[in-house]
Amino acid sequence: MLDLFAGPGGLDVAAHFLGFKSIGIEWDRSACETRYAAGLPTFHADVSVMRETRFHEIPASVEVLAGGPPCQSFSVAGRGAGRAALETVKTFIHRLVSGEDESQIDEDLHALGVDPRTALVLEPLRWLLKAIETEGRDPYRVIVLEQVPAVLPLWEVYAQLLRSGEGRLRGVKYEADCWELKTEQYGVPQTRTRAVLVARLVGSGPVERPEATHLPFDVRRGKGKAAQASMLPGGPGKRRWLSMADALDTASGLEGSSIDISRLRTKGRTKFFVVSNYGSNGDPKKRGRRLSSEPAFTVTSKISRNKVYKSTTDYEAARSDRFTIAESGVLQTFPHNFPWSGKDQAQQVGNAVPPRLGMHVLSRALRGNAPSSNELARSVTWPTVPGGTVDELRTIGCGDQSRCPQQSHKVTRTPRRSAP
Structure with a gap:
């Protein structure tokens, strides 16, 4: 599997526990350091540059x-430049497939003045077309893409074109579909919705939505209406969503665990509540709250700013705690001992695909079934990676640093003081 925009490795971690090999492309140096430490093969490079000059x-x-x-x-959570440009981006998707000159498309994208990151949603399509048009390469057998829910209309355009086989697709057709998936319905102890696209070459079998294993969480907690089944401890064929306390308790009890939540326990019971860094309904003064018996808020790069309180008394006295990076990773379903490295670790955690969701999506896309109970059970602990392997992966990924993203290895040095 080739993982574009690989980050610290959410999809790669999922692939590992399913028994598939992967290689990632990631431009952020710190995320690469985490990947090297985890033993994940990586190119420290810009996705566009890799496609244009290093595809071989x-x-x-x-x-x-x-x-x-x-x-x-x-x-x-952002300013939404991409959401405002959705209709325009749809036209660029069609232009790419129809065969228009890519340099002209790039020029027109630049002229729009939108956030440059908006154009990166076109990169998976460009990689797909590149594989089809490169001699000696086979079309990708399976495509798996994920993004925030606002991107679902673009995935729908992707799916439509992949099914058509027209233009630069040269008759290569895929079975394709896309959905909004709620992470808590797949055993992730947080509420987070993702837009997911899965495509398989025609003849590889139908594309099916990953089957949910858990109930959805009612974020309104039944306010203004009768309590829903999602608030009850069971349901036909589905388990109750996983809570923060469930996930952290389990992680802390593992052999050699790096999670210690004794500070959040009262009389032997894990009990706390979280006050979000984000305001509710657009009001920054109204901070959302979640109990430890509920799933976490969406884990973002700002998770370290969420405040954790053991009791109302602590809240009134302004005695707050914070989730550690390891704890934040567990709420994303990374293994408790995942070797987070480099800088901006909260950013890495928040930007990642939850591995547990990735396991359900990849297993359904690649094998046509759900991950086994044994695979899910093993996914809580990451294997130890020898130091020599880490060094080798760093050498492969960064080499002499000349082909890494510009300025990414720049070190700011503090001037030496003159001797007295």
């Missing part, structure tokens, strides 16, 4: 194209 370095054995283009310009 991607193994021809890659059968799966995956990725989650940066979502900041589409996210409701």
